[in-house]
Amino acid sequence: MIGLRNAVLRLCLIALSLAVWEAAVRLFAVPVYVLPAPSGIFVALYRGIVSTLYVQNLWVTLYETILGFIAGTSLAFLLGTVVALSRRTEYFLYPYIIMFQSLPKVALAPLIVVWFGLGLTSKVVNAALIAFFPLMVNTIVGLRSADEDRVNLMRSLDAREWQIFWMLRLPGALPFIMAGLEVAMIFALIGSIVAEFVGSQAGLGMLVQTLNFNGDVAGAFSILLILSVLGLLLNQIIVTLRRRVLFWDASQKTAAHDAGKGVGL
């Protein structure tokens, strides 16, 4: 019952804040190029969807994001695994990892567009690059987190190293990996949007920029709305996947691991 009451209350609160917004814009006659009223945003949203302009560009951005996510996280998982299993590799790669990690990756977007052009490739590369680090760091931490007793148990059974990896280290790292994937998904979306800002022929990021240049702020806001819903859905996919994979992990009942923390853009 309390759940239902709260849900209704939540909807009321959203409706109320939209009403206040609408009233304030009308009351103080805020120019539409500064802050459009919610009604204007919804009209723009409706028009954009009906004209299929939004949908076409949404597919472009979604495609870039998913490809970038897959490319970035696969590489991150592979490299993270190699680093986690071999101290020697870590020793040689560590300076680069630290350097890249502290670098604001969005600052690379202009370079990447120069290198890979205005098309799909530069967006995928940028999305992959930004999605890469949270998963790599979490993979390393996760694979190294294997409990000493469990490793000893496996060794006492005369297990080979690859068996210890498959039966112990990898499943044990999954909480970290799933948390890393969650961050990486959102980061991939950010990566493709940023690359679209810098230079592109299609995509929601390009659309925001174009609408902004044309002074259609209500249009730009309607895209932001789409982007936040898109981010939410993508995140939800990973969260659902995580619940399935990590049914055994007690800590995931509380919240996402904060292993993704400290991984800036």
Next chain:
Amino acid sequence: MSGSSAGAMSRGGLAIAGEVRERWPASVQPAIAARRLAKSYATRHEPVVALETIDFSVAEGEFLAVLGPSGCGKSTLLKILAGLLPATSGEASLRGTPIAGPRRDIGVVFQSPVLFPWRTVLHNVLLPADVQRLGRAEHERIALDLLSLVGLAGFEHRYPWELSGGMQQRVAIVRALVHDPAMLLMDEPFGALDAMTREQMNLELQRIWLERRKTVVFITHSIPEAVFLADRVLVMTPRPGRVAEILAVGLPRPRSLDVMSTPDFGVLVKRIRAHFNAQGGLDA
């Protein structure tokens, strides 16, 4: 101080061990034999001696308790026997072959259950079979038999986190038995359990042992637990670990918890306790 008096002590211990050994015909090879086994760890300053020349043997099917205060090196001894740690000098052998690394004919039970939360109870038990590529189908039957032996029938498809601490440790014992090892090594397996559960587990373990007759090396720092469970108790001195005495427990089996209040039990406990009183106490 320790030099001469402890030397005398270990000689006394060897004498008693000698007496005990005479109960088995000389032709029978011991299941486990440790000869002048020693272990020291290198540190930045000087090597720390964890074990100082340990000699003992365990007969086939015998239950040996290794008793000592914290830090006396009994866990080190277990790791050497499990092949997880090389000895610095001396040799341990199992059924005549030296223990040079992990072996498939050893089952180990650790202080904590060490179960994998992503595996069901049954699949946790089958871990040795999976690792050693023994047939799953055949071992599933063995696993189910063993689970019902420890009163866990019906729990095979549950996950470890759905079980109590005592049940989890029983799963760990079953896991150590599933590949039918020649020797069971137990490192304070009931140390983390509450006193009541611990007594239940002691009864349970005795029952399993009477049924399966594995050679057991059971490490503990509880004197009553050692006396209750073991055929012989190997008493270790505090750091560095040495054999203070090897004591035969002649109490008839199966032993009930009531045995703990008999005079014979009390005499053995008192005799063991004297070692620790003389050396600064148990669990100091």
